[in-house]
Amino acid sequence: MINRRQWLQSAAGSAALLGLAGCASTPFATTPAISTGTGDLGVVVERATGKLAIVNTSQPRVLAEVEGLGDLSHASVVFSRDAASAFVFGRDGALSRVDLLQRRITGRVMQAGNSIGGAISQDGRLVAAQNYQPGGIKVFDARTLELVADLPAIGADGKASRVVGLADLPGHRFIYALFDAGEIWIADLSQPGVPKLTKFRDIGKQPYDALVTPNGRHYIAGLFGEDGLALIDLWDEQPRARRILAGYGRGQAPLPVFKMPHLRGWAVAGRHAYLPAIGRHEVLVVDTETWAEVDRIPVAGQPVFAMARPDGRQVWVNFAVPDYSRVQVIDTPSRRVVRTLEPGEAVLHMEFTPRGEAVWISSRDANRVSVIATDGFQTLAQLPLEAPSGIFFTSRAARVGL
Amino acid sequence: MINRRQWLQSAAGSAALLGLAGCASTPFATTPAISTGTGDLGVVVERATGKLAIVNTSQPRVLAEVEGLGDLSHASVVFSRDAASAFVFGRDGALSRVDLLQRRITGRVMQAGNSIGGAISQDGRLVAAQNYQPGGIKVFDARTLELVADLPAIGADGKASRVVGLADLPGHRFIYALFDAGEIWIADLSQPGVPKLTKFRDIGKQPYDALVTPNGRHYIAGLFGEDGLALIDLWDEQPRARRILAGYGRGQAPLPVFKMPHLRGWAVAGRHAYLPAIGRHEVLVVDTETWAEVDRIPVAGQPVFAMARPDGRQVWVNFAVPDYSRVQVIDTPSRRVVRTLEPGEAVLHMEFTPRGEAVWISSRDANRVSVIATDGFQTLAQLPLEAPSGIFFTSRAARVGL
Numbered sequence: 129m130i131n132r133r134q135w136l137q138s139a140a141g142s143a144a145l146l147g148l149a150g151c152a153s154t155p156f157a158t159t160p161a162i163s164t165g166t167g168d169l170g171v172v173v174e175r176a177t178g179k180l181a182i183v184n185t186s187q188p189r190v191l192a193e194v195e196g197l198g199d200l201s202h203a204s205v206v207f208s209r210d211a212a213s214a215f216v217f218g219r220d221g222a223l224s225r226v227d228l229l230q231r232r233i234t235g236r237v238m239q240a241g242n243s244i245g246g247a248i249s250q251d252g253r254l255v256a257a258q259n260y261q262p263g264g265i266k267v268f269d270a271r272t273l274e275l276v277a278d279l280p281a282i283g284a285d286g287k288a289s290r291v292v293g294l295a296d297l298p299g300h301r302f303i304y305a306l307f308d309a310g311e312i313w314i315a316d317l318s319q320p321g322v323p324k325l326t327k328f329r330d331i332g333k334q335p336y337d338a339l340v341t342p343n344g345r346h347y348i349a350g351l352f353g354e355d356g357l358a359l360i361d362l363w364d365e366q367p368r369a370r371r372i373l374a375g376y377g378r379g380q381a382p383l384p385v386f387k388m389p390h391l392r393g394w395a396v397a398g399r400h401a402y403l404p405a406i407g408r409h410e411v412l413v414v415d416t417e418t419w420a421e422v423d424r425i426p427v428a429g430q431p432v433f434a435m436a437r438p439d440g441r442q443v444w445v446n447f448a449v450p451d452y453s454r455v456q457v458i459d460t461p462s463r464r465v466v467r468t469l470e471p472g473e474a475v476l477h478m479e480f481t482p483r484g485e486a487v488w489i490s491s492r493d494a495n496r497v498s499v500i501a502t503d504g505f506q507t508l509a510q511l512p513l514e515a516p517s518g519i520f521f522t523s524r525a526a527r528v529g530l
Numbered sequence: 531m532i533n534r535r536q537w538l539q540s541a542a543g544s545a546a547l548l549g550l551a552g553c554a555s556t557p558f559a560t561t562p563a564i565s566t567g568t569g570d571l572g573v574v575v576e577r578a579t580g581k582l583a584i585v586n587t588s589q590p591r592v593l594a595e596v597e598g599l600g601d602l603s604h605a606s607v608v609f610s611r612d613a614a615s616a617f618v619f620g621r622d623g624a625l626s627r628v629d630l631l632q633r634r635i636t637g638r639v640m641q642a643g644n645s646i647g648g649a650i651s652q653d654g655r656l657v658a659a660q661n662y663q664p665g666g667i668k669v670f671d672a673r674t675l676e677l678v679a680d681l682p683a684i685g686a687d688g689k690a691s692r693v694v695g696l697a698d699l700p701g702h703r704f705i706y707a708l709f710d711a712g713e714i715w716i717a718d719l720s721q722p723g724v725p726k727l728t729k730f731r732d733i734g735k736q737p738y739d740a741l742v743t744p745n746g747r748h749y750i751a752g753l754f755g756e757d758g759l760a761l762i763d764l765w766d767e768q769p770r771a772r773r774i775l776a777g778y779g780r781g782q783a784p785l786p787v788f789k790m791p792h793l794r795g796w797a798v799a800g801r802h803a804y805l806p807a808i809g810r811h812e813v814l815v816v817d818t819e820t821w822a823e824v825d826r827i828p829v830a831g832q833p834v835f836a837m838a839r840p841d842g843r844q845v846w847v848n849f850a851v852p853d854y855s856r857v858q859v860i861d862t863p864s865r866r867v868v869r870t871l872e873p874g875e876a877v878l879h880m881e882f883t884p885r886g887e888a889v890w891i892s893s894r895d896a897n898r899v900s901v902i903a904t905d906g907f908q909t910l911a912q913l914p915l916e917a918p919s920g921i922f923f924t925s926r927a928a929r930v931g932l
Contacts, residue, residue, distance in 0.1 A: 163615070165568040165610065165613040165631075165924075166569055167568055167610075167611060167612045168611045168612040168613070168654075169540075186611050190597065209884075210566070210567030210569045211567040211568065212565040213567070227565050228565070230565055230569075250887045251885075295594075296906065299905060343800065343841045343843075344843075345841070345843075398745065398801075399800075399801055399819075417801075438930070439745045439747070440745050441745075441746075461765055481928065482611075482928035483652045483928060484700070485932055522569060526569065526885060526925040526928060528840070528885055528886075
């Protein structure tokens with residue numbers, strides 16, 4: 129039996145063993161594990177320099193940096209089904225595939241003039257990018273990056289629309305919102321050569337972002353052009369878009385809005401969703417069975433991301449300027465802020481480890497990522513990185529709608 | 531752009547590309563991915579021959595078989611945090627670690643005389659085994675398989691108890707039930723040399739299995755010695771065990787019980803749990819907010835596993851002898867059986883792919899595993915394996931309580 133000190137020391141020494149070759153294996157003998165799995169890997173976007181840092185969350189540490197990814201402002205990432213590759217959607221319209229084990233770019237296409245994110249199909253075979261310029265979405269074979277479908281988004285008004293809020297649905301389907309046309313579309317690519325479109329018209333003015341709930345049931349789009357949100361229950365036999373939360377805030381915001389909340393980060397914990405209010409220093413609590421607001425929690429600034437720890441026990445919130453150096457933690461059973469942290473200037477993103485024991489937080493202007501324990505709130509590590517923004521872990525590969 | 535036929539052909543040919551070495555990488559050129567991630571791997575227990583089949587769920591296919599694992603009847607598996615290793619708990623008391631990429635045993639300890647499963651800590655550093663003989667649990671370092679803690683389970687009656695229902699909790703904690711003593715214990719191994727035990731006495735007679743809900747909040751133990759179940763809300767400030775579902779069935783079962791349901795498989799979909807009734811041809815629907823029964827769904831036999839597709843839209847059910855060659859699918863919004871399948875004799879286990887597009891079903895006496903699409907129910911593949919039982923995919927590494 130070993131004591132705690134020996135245990136910690138042996139764990140610290142384990143990194144040195146990675147990469148050692150072939151120990152003989154005999155029954156009942158124990159040899160160190162030497163394979164490299166991809167379940168505890170991830171990436172951090174270094175937006176100013178067009179680099180992607182490959183990280184390990186078990187240690188935690190930076191394994192490598194991959195350069196040459198172009199304009200990574202507002203970049204987002206999805207992962208291959210085997211969790212070995214990251215697909216990076218750059219603002220400049222580039223779709224790049226980065227191999228996490230080889231630590232290099234294994235594919236790259238300039239697929240649009242101005243892009244704002246993407247998604248990967250349930251079976252991992254199709255990758256879709258949503259575009260501002262020229263609008264619409266493009267769908268690629270995840271293995272070859274060959275174009276499988278080019279789907280312009282021409283609204284009922286006959287004009288090309290920018291696309292936002294792209295997410296995967298079960299089957300070979302993607303759902304997305306047309307900002308200019310005020311529509312929501314579902315593209316079914318079961319037969320890639322013959323894409324089938326389902327269109328929801330008049331869903332509200334200027335949907336600016338959207339999300340699918342963790343169970344894949346509800347699609348919710350925020351509306352820039354009016355108060356409230358558009359909701360579709362995808363499990364309905366005849367799905368239709370309806371308006372919810374008419375008092376959500378956009379139309380009557382008493383404060384100037386410094387940064388629009390990111391909807392993709394909306395937290396669903398148990399039967400409640402925790403939504404960043406627009407322009408107000410509040411997080412809204414919404415009942416996902418009735419879609420009525422049931423509470424408002426005062427927070428330290430205009431919330432940008434509200435993200436649930438994987439077990440839903442906590443929701444972590446970051447803020448727009450001038451409060452963007454703070455992070456607050458909401459305890460969901462009591463709906464109270466239980467902790468305020470200041471991990472470094474300009475907090476842009478947060479990502480929980482797969483089972484939630486820690487959260488990684490990027491502080492752009494402090495040039496670091498902080499790794500913080502979610503139970504005791506102690507800082508476990510600080511990783512120096514250049515202007516870090518988005519953080520994405522491979523456990524996303526097994527989740528719907530991310 | 532490619533058509534569907536080309537797309538399918540290129541996908542079918544992709545297997546041949548795996549393992550090819552170093553294609554040169556240049557920006558804007560696309561080379562095939564050659565790294566092997568572990569996100570789409572898994573194992574199937576071949577109980578009669580003491581073998582573990584390593585499988586890939588993207589293809590789907592059997593990659594290799596690993597021999598020499600001893601008595602694998604009722605064996606269960608958890609995965610390392612990097613998803614590269616499987617920890618196998620054998621009925622003969624052996625704990626084996628199998629490397630999925632090297633396809634061999636990298637560690638093995640005989641840790642007890644008779645064992646019935648195990649768990650891995652939230653951070654992946656501790657592996658715990660629960661034992662019938664000599665009772666209690668043993669905790670090991672996941673990397674070295676060194677013994678970290680040996681915790682006998684001596685109940686209030688002063689006697690050693692068999693342990694069942696072991697599961698991980700946040701932090702370095704494990705929860706488990708004492709069959710003979712009628713107690714539930716939590717072991718906190720934050721300081722492995724000084725384990726801290728929390729004991730719940732008089733929780734009910736003969737807890738025979740238990741589960742943690744997917745959010746880690748509730749621990750529920752089935753009772754063999756009386757009707758009903760024991761429930762602990764782990765989020766309470768002062769958690770306590772209470773009795774629920776007094777009419778659950780054990781005490782007044784009108785039918786002989788051919789096989790006790792496996793609680794670990796209980797399905798939580800939205801706010802409802804779907805529980806296999808004991809001895810009755812029914813699945814019970816329970817409200818997880820009130821823990822009251824709200825419905826009963828008639829099914830084709832005595833249910834053993836009731837498992838929710840990852841999105842909760844379906845619950846799949848298998849049965850005890852003599853109905854053990856059938857599988858039924860419940861549509862959760864309507865609570866109706868929408869499909870009955872007969873994938874092969876003696877269905878022992880089911881496992882969903884990470885995002886739920888397919889389910890793998892083991893048919894012991896048909897010597898095969900069937901891979902079935904969960905939307906259209908077509909059989910996608912049949913894999914010949916010897917007397918297959920438990921199926922476990924690496925996506926479990928990122929989940930609580932599995």
